[in-house]
Each structure stands twice: as C-alpha cells, then as structure tokens.
Amino acid sequence: MNRALTTNYIQVDETSHVITDRPGSARKGYIWVVRSVLTPGIFFYYDKGLRSKEVVLKMLKNYKGALQTDGYAVYSIYEEKQGVLPLGCMAHVRRKFENALTTTPEAQKALDYIALLYMLEDNLKTEKANHKLRKKREEKAYPILQQMENWMKQTANTCTPKSPLGKAISYAFGMWPHIGRYCKEGYYHIDNNGVENAIRTITLGRNYLFSGNESGAEDNCIFYTLIGSCLQAGIEPYQWLNSKLEKIPTLQNPVNWEALLP
Numbered sequence: 734m735n736r737a738l739t740t741n742y743i744q745v746d747e748t749s750h751v752i753t754d755r756p757g758s759a760r761k762g763y764i765w766v767v768r769s770v771l772t773p774g775i776f777f778y779y780d781k782g783l784r785s786k787e788v789v790l791k792m793l794k795n796y797k798g799a800l801q802t803d804g805y806a807v808y809s810i811y812e813e814k815q816g817v818l819p820l821g822c823m824a825h826v827r828r829k830f831e832n833a834l835t836t837t838p839e840a841q842k843a844l845d846y847i848a849l850l851y852m853l854e855d856n857l858k859t860e861k862a863n864h865k866l867r868k869k870r871e872e873k874a875y876p877i878l879q880q881m882e883n884w885m886k887q888t889a890n891t892c893t894p895k896s897p898l899g900k901a902i903s904y905a906f907g908m909w910p911h912i913g914r915y916c917k918e919g920y921y922h923i924d925n926n927g928v929e930n931a932i933r934t935i936t937l938g939r940n941y942l943f944s945g946n947e948s949g950a951e952d953n954c955i956f957y958t959l960i961g962s963c964l965q966a967g968i969e970p971y972q973w974l975n976s977k978l979e980k981i982p983t984l985q986n987p988v989n990w991e992a993l994l995p
Contacts, residue, residue: 736994737767737774741798742920744768744928745789747805748935751943752782752950759943764935764954765792766961768928770801771920773966773995775931777954781947786810799918801925804908821911822925823847829901837898839888843905846881850874854923863919870916878913931961963995 737743747765754760762782768775780788786807793800797816802808803825811817827847833840853873860866885902892899905912915921935942935957944950963970973995980993 736772736991737769737776738794738796740769740772740774742770742801743796743798744770744801744922744925745793745808746803746925746928746932747784748932749939750779750782750935750950750953751939752946753943754946762944762950764932764950764957765789766928766932766957767792768931768965770922770927773962775958775961775965777957777961779947779950779954782950799921801922801928803925804904818914819911820914820921821908823850823912823915824924824926824929826901826905826908826912829904830898833897833901835897837892837896839892840898840901842884842888843881843901846877846884849877850923853877860919866919867916870919874916875913878916882909931965959995966995968995 745765745767747763749761750764751759752762760782762779763784765778765780765788766775767778778788778792780791784807789807790810799818799820800808800811801820801822803822808819811819827844830840830843830847834844853870857866857869860869885905889899889902889906892902894900894903915923944953959974960970963973977993981988
C-alpha cells in the first residue's frame, strides 16, 4: 500500500465481489484497487464490502498527487482537497455515448471527436520527452476538446436530459473539468484503463469467484495484490510465489516484508 501511495500519480477503481456468509444467499461487496502509474505499485483493498467515501478516505489516507478515477460521486471529496489533482477518464465518457448510439445516431459525433483524441495519443506514443508530449497535447488535443464541448452545449438543447444522449452529455459535463487535465503533463493518461485492466480478472470471474466471509475477502485482496504486483512488474506470478514461500521460513526476524515484494 505504501509503495503505491508514495507516488504522485495513481488510478483508483472498484468492482463488486460476491460474499457468501449468509445461509442460502449471497450478497454483494466491493473490492477497491489503487494502481501507481509511473512506478510499479498496486494494491487491492476490502473494507466490509463498503463503497463509501469513508472507505476512500481510509484507503488513500493523506495521499498527495494526481488521482485518476471514473465519475463515481464519492471521489468528489477530492475536488477542493489541497495537493490532490483529480483526473477524469475519457473511456467512461466514450462508453456513455456508445450506449446512446444504439438509439440516437447523433451520438456518433461525440464518438468521432473521442476517436480523434485517441488517434492523436497513438501518434504521440513515439514522443519520449514528457514536455514535448504535453506541448503537442496543448496544441492539438485542447482544440478537439473545445470543439466537442461546444457540440455538447448545442446538442444538449435538442434532447431531453433523461434521453440516452442527454444522459451521456450530462455525464461528460460532470467529468469535463477533469477530462482535459491529462494535457497538463506528458505522463498523464487520457483514461483510467490501466487500473480497469487490473481488476479484469475479478470482473470476468464474478459468476464463480467469491469469498466465504469478510476475512476471506481480505485474504483474497492480499493475493490479488501480490499477483497484480507481479503482472505490473513483468514477473511470472507462479514462479515468484513459489520462490518466496520457500524463502520465508529461512528469514531472520525482523523480516523486511516490503523487500520481498516483486
């Protein structure tokens, strides 16, 4: 946990997890994940299955730096917090317009703007210097963002707020102050996909992976953290776990557990 929270750029997300501690039934809890973007560091967190702002405050403690999330309302507590810069996720904005497209062809215009932004990011990947990347984002991405914003303002007057397109625009406007901030630094990402990929195994296994009780969920988070750390560092998890489990009985107290991390 400390390794991830001592960096100046993290991504945070949460996903549901099944808890079967009630006879004949199951309930839904939530597992959180925090991913350090610039240096290897990731941890999974479970606190009684809650999804509240109190859990976020406890989990992130006194973190200072860029905080990239989706539009979940609990993260709004960091809007005015000194030392924290909230970043948005364009992939979530895109998802809302993709949903709207099934009933409203006008949503394609928003998707075209977003596709241009991602195409620009792909073209800029060859830039190794962050200051050059930031400058090109300011020159090329900002104008696209401004055009999309103007289009959304105009289009919002032509659809009802509760229509699929109206909801997509409303969601985008709610995230908009955070969305453009990825242009402020060359090392910021346009979306939160890195941390979403980290929880994909939990999401894909939701129909068959579960915890029998609260302690089991906490233990699972330990293993998710160790395996996720291996994957982020490019280390084969099974071999790493075997080698560390064989080594632990031979260690002298006090053990520096952090030094054993991948």
